[in-house]
Amino acid sequence: MKFLNSILTAISIAGLTACASTPLTATPKMERTNAMLTIITSDDPETQLMALVLTRSAMDAGEHPHILLCSAGGDLALKNAPASAVAPLQPKGASPQGLLKMLMSAGVGVEVCAIYLPNRPFGAEALLDGVGVAKPEDMGARIAASGETILSF
Secondary structure, eight states: OHHHHHHHHHHHHHHHHHHHHSOOOOOOOOOOOOEEEEEEOOOOHHHHHHHHHHHHHHHHTTOEEEEEEOGGGGGGGBTTOOHHHHSOBTTTTBOHHHHHHHHHHTTOEEEEOTTTGGGSSSOGGGBOTTEEEOOHHHHHHHHHSTTOEEEEO
16 A cells, blocks of 8 residues: 555656646737727616716726717717706716717717617707717627727616
């Protein structure tokens, strides 16, 4: 039995030594593009504002955000937005649409989903200046891009 334990110990040491001397193959890192997509579908103004606050914070940290507004989130992009989109929220008195406009003025692209306008009684004239209509193939490519950060609210 003692002989068997000695052999097992020798095999274990040999295996550990072999593993330690074998260089680890690094897994390829995903190339970071610093691109970020924030998707807002919620009708809740606190959720909308927090999504935009996080988007702005990520932008300040070096991300290059783009915003996609769908369903009730698309209402943030309306010239005549619902009262909940323009009402100030605590703690700093910002509104979801106010922060959206600030991000747009900083160069952040904003689009409504491709199916947003066809399901409303108005057209693109109702959108804030600078808000576009997303093309599904472009959004699909963005979502599939290596290194894209996606936030969805």
